[in-house]
Amino acid sequence: MSRIRYFHKKFIEWRGEIKEHWFLITISLFIILIAVGIDYASGFYVTYKAQVVNVPDLILDHFGPYNLNILFVYWWLLALFVLIFYPLLYEVKKFHYVIFQFSFLIILRSIFIILTHLQTPSDAVGGLFPGVLNLLRFSNDQFFSGHVALPFLGFLLFKNNKRLRYFFLITSIAMGIIVLAMHLHYSIDVFAAYFITYGCYKSGEWFLKKLKL
Numbered sequence: 491m492s493r494i495r496y497f498h499k500k501f502i503e504w505r506g507e508i509k510e511h512w513f514l515i516t517i518s519l520f521i522i523l524i525a526v527g528i529d530y531a532s533g534f535y536v537t538y539k540a541q542v543v544n545v546p547d548l549i550l551d552h553f554g555p556y557n558l559n560i561l562f563v564y565w566w567l568l569a570l571f572v573l574i575f576y577p578l579l580y581e582v583k584k585f586h587y588v589i590f591q592f593s594f595l596i597i598l599r600s601i602f603i604i605l606t607h608l609q610t611p612s613d614a615v616g617g618l619f620p621g622v623l624n625l626l627r628f629s630n631d632q633f634f635s636g637h638v639a640l641p642f643l644g645f646l647l648f649k650n651n652k653r654l655r656y657f658f659l660i661t662s663i664a665m666g667i668i669v670l671a672m673h674l675h676y677s678i679d680v681f682a683a684y685f686i687t688y689g690c691y692k693s694g695e696w697f698l699k700k701l702k703l
Contacts, residue, residue, distance in 0.1 A: 507582035515582075518589035525593040525600075532600035533628030542609040542630045547676045550611060555673040559616030562637070562668050567623075569641045569661045576654065587698065588647055594694040595643055595687060599636055602686070606633040614673040635675045637665040638683040646691045 508515070536542065573592065577585040610629045619627050644658035666683075669675040 504579070504582060511583055511586060514586035515589075518586040518593070522589050522593045522596075525596040528600045529596050530626065532604050533626075533631050536603050536607060536630040537628040540604075540607045540630065542607045544609040544612055545676065547611070547678075549670060549677040550673050554671045555611075555613050555615045556671045557615045558668050558672055559618060561664070562616055562672060562674070563619055565661060565668075566637050566640070566665060569644065569658065572654070572657070573640065573644045573647075576648075590698060591643060591647060591691060591694045592640075594697075595639060595690050596636075598686070598690050599634060599639065602633050603631045608632040608676065608679075611673040611676070616672050617674050632675060632679050634683040634686050635666070635669055635679040636683075637669050637675075638662055638680050639687040641665060642684055642687045643691060646688065 573588065577588045608630065610632065617627065618624060639662075641658045641661035645655050645662060648654040648658070662684075666680040670677060670680060
């Protein structure tokens with residue numbers, strides 16, 4: 491019974507935090523819907539409309555390709571799940587901040603892939619998502635790697651949680667190796683992701699502070 495009371499108390503506290511921050515949460519969810527729409531439009535453009543080119547890559551010429559689709563899909567989806575649902579369940583007051591930063595990253599990447607028309611390497615393997623999620627999968631959306639950028643953003647966001655930081659950092663490095671091994675990205679897509687993500691994070695942090703969010 492004491493355990494039931496404990497979880498009931500935690501639920502009441504969680505519900506209170508949701509009510510307290512409902513406006514910022516609603517705005518952040520609205521912004522991420524816009525970001526996903528922009529991402530879809532940019533992915534459609536580079537897949538079906540843009541003139542793209544295949545370029546040589548020193549690392550890809552000597553490494554792979556290997557089919558690591560299970561890791562590519564499910565490890566990354568786990569990172570995405572943790573990034574979104576950990577703050578929603580355990581740090582509600584930070585949830586809107588995480589979603590805002592995530593949305594900034596999605597929008598910035600959408601702009602970059604529209605500006606940089608690189609073709610997915612012709613010998614790429616795997617990269618298929620299960621079910622309806624595969625509708626959000628496009629080709630030629632190369633620069634920069636979202637599989638590397640998203641977990642690295644998690645590493646930057648959760649400064650006070652050592653376990654989460656290690657998880658996201660290891661995931662980001664592993665994703666870099668995996669997408670190169672599968673020839674789904676060029677090496678520049680992977681290495682640049684760290685620098686661009688950091689710049690996006692700092693810009694988002696500055697912008698949110700100016701808005702006092």
